Amino acid sequence: MASGNVLHVLYNDDDILMKAVKALRSKHYRIIEVYTPFPVHGLDKAMGLPYTRIAICSFIYGLIGLSVATLMMNFIMIEDWPRNIGGKPSFSYLQNMPAFVPIMFELTVFFAAHLMVITFYMRSKIWPFKKAENPDVRTTDDHFLIEVDAANHDLDELSKFLYDTGATEISLIHNEEHA
Amino acid sequence: MYTLSSKLRLFAIISMVLGLVGVVYGFLSVPATVEEASEVLAAHEAHHGEEASHEEANFVDEARQEHGYSEKAMAHDKDMGHEAHGQGEHMEHVLHQMQTKPWSAVFVAAFFFMMIALGTLVFYAIQNAAQAGWSPVLFRVMEGITNYLLPGSVIVLLIVIFAGEHFFPWQNHELVAEDTILQEKSVYLNFPFWLIRGIIYVIGWNLYRHFARKNSLAMDDAEGDRPYKNLFKYSVYFLAFFIVTESTMAWDWFMSMTPHWYSTLFAWYIFASMIVSAVTVIAIVTVSLKTIGKLEFVNDSHLHDLAKFMFGFSVFWTYLWFGQFMLIWYANIPEEVTYFILRIQEYNPIFFGMIIINFVFPIVILMNSDFKRVSWFVVIAGVFILVGHYIDIFLLVMPSTVGPHWSFGITEFAALLFFLGLFILMVGLGLAKVSLRPKNNPFLVESEHFHY
Numbered sequence: 001m002a003s004g005n006v007l008h009v010l011y012n013d014d015d016i017l018m019k020a021v022k023a024l025r026s027k028h029y030r031i032i033e034v035y036t037p038f039p040v041h042g043l044d045k046a047m048g049l050p051y052t053r054i055a056i057c058s059f060i061y062g063l064i065g066l067s068v069a070t071l072m073m074n075f076i077m078i079e080d081w082p083r084n085i086g087g088k089p090s091f092s093y094l095q096n097m098p099a100f101v102p103i104m105f106e107l108t109v110f111f112a113a114h115l116m117v118i119t120f121y122m123r124s125k126i127w128p129f130k131k132a133e134n135p136d137v138r139t140t141d142d143h144f145l146i147e148v149d150a151a152n153h154d155l156d157e158l159s160k161f162l163y164d165t166g167a168t169e170i171s172l173i174h175n176e177e178h179a
Numbered sequence: 180m181y182t183l184s185s186k187l188r189l190f191a192i193i194s195m196v197l198g199l200v201g202v203v204y205g206f207l208s209v210p211a212t213v214e215e216a217s218e219v220l221a222a223h224e225a226h227h228g229e230e231a232s233h234e235e236a237n238f239v240d241e242a243r244q245e246h247g248y249s250e251k252a253m254a255h256d257k258d259m260g261h262e263a264h265g266q267g268e269h270m271e272h273v274l275h276q277m278q279t280k281p282w283s284a285v286f287v288a289a290f291f292f293m294m295i296a297l298g299t300l301v302f303y304a305i306q307n308a309a310q311a312g313w314s315p316v317l318f319r320v321m322e323g324i325t326n327y328l329l330p331g332s333v334i335v336l337l338i339v340i341f342a343g344e345h346f347f348p349w350q351n352h353e354l355v356a357e358d359t360i361l362q363e364k365s366v367y368l369n370f371p372f373w374l375i376r377g378i379i380y381v382i383g384w385n386l387y388r389h390f391a392r393k394n395s396l397a398m399d400d401a402e403g404d405r406p407y408k409n410l411f412k413y414s415v416y417f418l419a420f421f422i423v424t425e426s427t428m429a430w431d432w433f434m435s436m437t438p439h440w441y442s443t444l445f446a447w448y449i450f451a452s453m454i455v456s457a458v459t460v461i462a463i464v465t466v467s468l469k470t471i472g473k474l475e476f477v478n479d480s481h482l483h484d485l486a487k488f489m490f491g492f493s494v495f496w497t498y499l500w501f502g503q504f505m506l507i508w509y510a511n512i513p514e515e516v517t518y519f520i521l522r523i524q525e526y527n528p529i530f531f532g533m534i535i536i537n538f539v540f541p542i543v544i545l546m547n548s549d550f551k552r553v554s555w556f557v558v559i560a561g562v563f564i565l566v567g568h569y570i571d572i573f574l575l576v577m578p579s580t581v582g583p584h585w586s587f588g589i590t591e592f593a594a595l596l597f598f599l600g601l602f603i604l605m606v607g608l609g610l611a612k613v614s615l616r617p618k619n620n621p622f623l624v625e626s627e628h629f630h631y
Binding site for chain 1: 548
């Protein structure tokens with residue numbers, strides 16, 4: 001982790017932020033995190049974050065939902081208590097399958113959507129009643145904040161570079177917990 | 180600027196000639212008399228061995244007796260074929276179905292290619308009416324494909340007019356005279372009104388295509404935004420016109436083949452087939468033109484979006500197919516369920532195979548985001564989708580017109596070949612006339628920089 005100084009650099013426009021992030025990365029400065037009031041399109045690529053794997057999770061969750069629906073309807077409607085509804089065959093899942101397709105579809109979507117959201121929360125380390133981590137409340141309104149690792153860098157040179165990228169405010173944070 | 184290569188033109192012309200020969204052979208080789216039909220049937224059955232005869236007295240009949248169906252119509256509906264007893268009336272019916280077969284084969288192929296052009300026209304109109312920012316670089320490709328609409332739609336109209344009683348039992352006056360249901364439906368299903376409707380559809384669609392193309396080309400040299408505004412206006416009018424005429428077209432040309440059967444989402448179901456085939460062809464043509472270096476301004480994000488539409492509309496088609504199937508299967512009302520009984524009993528492998536090709540295959544292949552950008556992947560998925568939707572049209576027409584006496588033989592293949600040749604020729608000519616890069620479209624710059 002950052003062994004000392006961190007710079008909190010504020011911007012007031014997402015386009016300027018994007019340019020600043022690209023400039024910082026081209027100069028090989030380390031960006032710890034970026035806080036924005038809304039999702040900025042293309043920011044993940046500009047920051048060089050790895051691709052999300054949530055799509056794979058979603059696919060697996062969907063398959064789980066499909067299996068749960070199949071097993072559940074098989075148990076309820078075929079094994080445990082076969083019911084004659086509209087004269088439809090109640091002794092074989094396969095023959096009665098069209099009646100269960102809506103349930104299979106809905107549970108696939110339900111499992112995929114809900115488990116995906118829960119996974120996202122866990123991966124982002126957020127849960128109900130958690131204290132917000134954002135370093136400056138203005139990032140929830142109209143400001144954009146880049147956390148830049150300032151350890152082992154010349155602070156004056158770095159600050160000048162950041163002002164040139166369009167920063168409106170720069171503050172130095174002594175990160176003593178990690179010191 | 181693209182020019183149709185001489186090899187491709189030669190291929191198209193040879194296909195058309197071969198196709199025409201095959202279709203003529205198909206029309207000449209149908210049995211002319213009951214005796215000949217019996218011989219064909221006997222040879223066919225000897226070849227395949229004796230099939231288990233289907234239970235003849237099916238539950239459909241009793242429920243119907245009260246409702247004023249003509250006896251002939253009932254015989255027609257419950258006739259699943261293959262019964263051993265060769266009574267005269269049954270054989271006459273079989274003869275009629277055999278004579279209908281080449282008509283159906285030509286109609287299936289003609290409509291399949293016409294609906295690709297029509298679906299492309301609708302997709303193009305939607306892009307214009309929605310002022311879409313991603314698609315203007317593809318407009319010339321779409322206009323090229325819709326070049327087939329004029330010959331295609333005229334041929335389809337001529338086929339349904341001249342097929343007459345082969346396709347549409349309600350045009351048979353003897354049948355209608357005994358059938359109170361058809362008599363009541365004759366307010367809508369009568370020949371003059373039906374003919375006028377068909378002509379209106381074809382004229383309306385082609386008028387839009389003509390003026391859209393004209394304004395799109397005028398945009399290239401225009402000073403102001405007049406042509407663009409006109410194109411927008413025509414697109415909106417066309418979409419309103421299309422949504423009505425597509426529904427009535429589906430009833431007139433497909434649903435009235437079985438005039439006692441109806442389904443309220445049938446028109447949407449045909450539209451779904453139409454639009455998914457159209458987007459698939461747009462994608463395939465785009466990939467082919469890009470491969471020969473004529474569309475360097477189209478990037479893989481455009482292809483990605485087309486593939487998303489292919490995926491999405493495949494699912495949409497399945498939704499409608501299943502929505503129609505499940506309700507009819509569950510309710511099990513005799514006059515509705517005959518539609519699926521015939522298709523499941525006599526067309527079983529292609530009926531269920533079609534769902535695998537049209538649903539499972541696109542879902543599995545096109546789900547991954549990265550695969551949608553790989554052009555050969557999209558082309559392979561597209562070819563399967565097109566085969567699947569040809570089968571879909573085949574299953575709309577064949578069971579209703581020829582019943583159990585279907586096959587995929589020389590006539591069907593030749594008809595497909597003929598219209599494929601015509602399609603390649605017309606689309607090639609449509610693409611060739613002008614620059615593939617439209618100019619002065621207000622969204623062109625946005626479209627060229629489109630990225631995902």
